[in-house]
Amino acid sequence: MAAELIRASLLSFSAPPAEGVAEAVQHTEDGVLAMRDGRIEFAASSAAFVAQGGPLDACEDLRPGIALPGFIDAHVHFPQVDIIGSFGTQLLDWLERYAFPAETAFADADFAAAQAERFMDLCFAHGTTSALVFTTVHAAATEALFRAALGRGARLIAGKVHADRNVPKELADSADAVAGCARLIERWHGAGRLSYAVTPRFAIASSPAQLSAAGALLQRYPEVLLHTHLSENAAEIALTRKLFPAARDYVDVYDCHGLVGERSVFAHGVHLTERELERLAERGATVVFCPSSNLFLGSGLLDVAKLQRHGVRLAVGSDVGAGTSLSMLKTLADGYRVGQLQGTSWHPLDAFHAITLGNAQALALGDRIGRLAPGYEADVVVLNARRNPALSRRLERVDTLQERLFAYMMLGDERDIERTYVGGRLAWRQAGAN
Numbered sequence: 001m002a003a004e005l006i007r008a009s010l011l012s013f014s015a016p017p018a019e020g021v022a023e024a025v026q027h028t029e030d031g032v033l034a035m036r037d038g039r040i041e042f043a044a045s046s047a048a049f050v051a052q053g054g055p056l057d058a059c060e061d062l063r064p065g066i067a068l069p070g071f072i073d074a075h076v077h078f079p080q081v082d083i084i085g086s087f088g089t090q091l092l093d094w095l096e097r098y099a100f101p102a103e104t105a106f107a108d109a110d111f112a113a114a115q116a117e118r119f120m121d122l123c124f125a126h127g128t129t130s131a132l133v134f135t136t137v138h139a140a141a142t143e144a145l146f147r148a149a150l151g152r153g154a155r156l157i158a159g160k161v162h163a164d165r166n167v168p169k170e171l172a173d174s175a176d177a178v179a180g181c182a183r184l185i186e187r188w189h190g191a192g193r194l195s196y197a198v199t200p201r202f203a204i205a206s207s208p209a210q211l212s213a214a215g216a217l218l219q220r221y222p223e224v225l226l227h228t229h230l231s232e233n234a235a236e237i238a239l240t241r242k243l244f245p246a247a248r249d250y251v252d253v254y255d256c257h258g259l260v261g262e263r264s265v266f267a268h269g270v271h272l273t274e275r276e277l278e279r280l281a282e283r284g285a286t287v288v289f290c291p292s293s294n295l296f297l298g299s300g301l302l303d304v305a306k307l308q309r310h311g312v313r314l315a316v317g318s319d320v321g322a323g324t325s326l327s328m329l330k331t332l333a334d335g336y337r338v339g340q341l342q343g344t345s346w347h348p349l350d351a352f353h354a355i356t357l358g359n360a361q362a363l364a365l366g367d368r369i370g371r372l373a374p375g376y377e378a379d380v381v382v383l384n385a386r387r388n389p390a391l392s393r394r395l396e397r398v399d400t401l402q403e404r405l406f407a408y409m410m411l412g413d414e415r416d417i418e419r420t421y422v423g424g425r426l427a428w429r430q431a432g433a434n
């Protein structure tokens with residue numbers, strides 16, 4: 001297959017910029033990206049491309065666009081995209097009033113299939129090429145999402161949701177249903193670029209028997225992820241303590257059932273205690289910072305610096321539909337605000353590392369996605385601010401890469417996603433783009 005060649009400003013990371021590793025930030029103002037057979041074949045300066053005999057005039061010129069690794073959303077709910085921005089509640093009431101009714105509709109397999117296709121389109125339009133996704137309790141809806149992602153050649157991780165108490169009966173399964181997911185794992189984990197995540201909704205919604213079944217499933221399939229919620233909201237934590245009186249704390253509820261390990265991904269973690277942070281760090285588990293959701297539901301401000309001091313692995317997620325946008329740029333803007341309220345300013349280089357290589361590593365995919373480097377899978381987003389007047393004007397006044405990225409981080413949104421490539425193929429372009 002002929003290579004797809006684009007010329008743009010290239011930005012990628014090989015390590016967290018804050019750690020001061022040499023070459024952590026790889027930026028080329030005038031670069032060429034060659035994609036062939038789903039992978040990146042070349043990513044360096046146009047001068048280097050010409051020097052090795054590359055045909056510069058065969059490149060599609062997307063300058064002054066910035067090409068980055070496709071964004072990765074480490075926590076998002078696909079059945080909730082139509083309830084973004086629902087008024088007036090905090091977590092537990094929001095679930096009852098908005099999320100549960102929305103998810104109940106996914107019992108209709110045709111509806112779920114249409115929504116799955118739409119969700120994938122929306123992700124690409126927002127520059128997101130990979131995500132760790134909550135589906136619903138319905139196996140058919142989960143399979144619909146896998147099918148939609150497979151059809152697009154996307155790298156996606158998802159799993160059927162488990163809940164056997166404290167949810168409407170239409171959204172409940174059973175402890176036995178967890179073991180039944182072996183069928184889904186065997187069918188979808190490793191199909192195309194898909195992976196499976198065992199997905200109990202949260203401690204409140206699962207009996208001890210169901211959490212034990214989830215732990216047993218992870219033992220049987222150690223290569224799959226565990227994806228759930230943790231320590232998001234005060235009322236949720238209080239109810240969890242009541243339901244699991246023998247557990248030391250919220251982390252211990254999951255720990256006692258074999259659910260805390262290096263492939264465990266916990267959304268939120270806003271109110272974790274010192275002991276919980278130590279335990280998560282010791283086990284190598286990941287906490288997903290979901291700033292948009294935490295602000296919208298009033299859940300609290302995650303102290304990212306404190307988690308970093310404890311050595312807890314971090315990822316970043318939109319948490320749509322409690323988060324208010326699928327845009328990882330807008331998610332970063334909210335993350336910056338959460339930091340500011342606690343006296344820290346999230347450096348834009350670290351922020352863009354977080355939604356590319358950082359999230360890839362948190363999802364155990366750091367050797368495949370998250371970088372513009374030869375051999376990596378060719379998931380790429382190209383940013384261009386021409387449809388965003390406020391950002392365009394701001395960019396006229398910036399001098400450094402840091403300032404430019406910060407402008408995108410604070411003023412950017414889906415209008416600025418000029419192109420999205422998935423597995424080396426054009427998956428989204430702005431109408432009217434060149």
Ligand SMILES: [Zn+2]
Pocket residue numbers: 075076077229267319
């Ligand atoms: Zn969530």
